[in-house]
Amino acid sequence: MGTSIGTYKRFKPHILMVLAQIAYTFLYFITEASFNHGMNPHVYITYRHIVAGLAMLPFAYFLERKTRPKLTIALLLEIFVLSLLGVSLTLNMYFVSLNYTSPTLLASMVNTIAALTFVLAVILRLEDANIRNPRGIAKVLGTLVSLAGVMSMTLYKGPVMKSLGHPLIYIHRGNGVIHENWLKGSILIAASCVTWSIWYIMQAYTLKRYPAQLSLTTWMSFVGAAQSAIYTVIVQHKQTAWTMGFNIDFWSTLYGGIVISGLVVYIQLWCTEQKGPVFVTVFNPLSTILVAVLAYFVLGEKLYTGSIIGAVIVIIGLYLLLWGKEDQQPEMKEKEQCSTKNEVHHEEPRMQKFTSDAEQDVVRNKMTSMPNL
Structure with a gap:
């Protein structure tokens, strides 16, 4: 009994991050269905984080009222910047870039966040990249191998896997006009990846001064929602875009707010405090693998052998990096x-x-x- 409890405590961050990536996988499908239904992405970001703030507020208030440090002007400024990097600026740039590029490019670029975070963490001495140590070599090699696997998944297709039959769920994809501007879209998605990486790094510093994950999640949700609302009002003048019925738009907002922006962000903050920002970001490619597999079995989308080979490479790289950080x-x-x-x-x-x-x-x-x- 004692051995099993010790094993659970040892691998608790790993289990939580895998569950977080599973949650992100379902988010991909439910938001895609909502956007195809007509939900405005910027309005979605605003509503989602309002829901997240309201869901986390009672837990943050009652569970951390004795341990929560007092807010100072410096901490409020940090929270403002964290909200900008992790919520309003980054997510809005991400969705705008989707209008100018393709989901394939976004998938490949987003999965470079782990490598970017590792480089920043080494520069800021949050990670030890001692190549004289076997574990230091494993961390560097694992990051590079995982990045190579992600790139091969998205850039190399290969032969198509044979379909197993009719899809269990059919999602109608709207005939929306895609304004192709690859240079503008590439700059936006690259900028969002950089800001995401900085967000993960900054969390590690903020948590040292404000070690209250629930409260920090709540503050980021409310401040990020306010920032996103200001941006949305500027770019979206139609009042009808803010109306929401009791349909897929409502459920996607509820899921994104409570599960992703609330629970998953709290899990990431806890794991960042325990294991560091690189540990959190290295699990990101798992959602790409899970999305491809689920889309193949459930939605009947094409699965290429390049995706399978890339997934295997990603898992090898992930194992190397986790062993190096153990x-x-x-x-x-x-x-x-x-x-x-x-x-x-x-x-x-x-x-x-x-x-x-x-x-x-x-x-x-x-x-x-x-x-x-």
């Missing part, structure tokens, strides 16, 4: 414990100069009996 967290915790012990040893002689052993015991007893403020 012992990193315990080592960091040991260093932190050693530093705190050294601080205690430096402080104890100062106490002995002014107090006797008996007086020190009285002071320590009083300190341990004080409640956590």
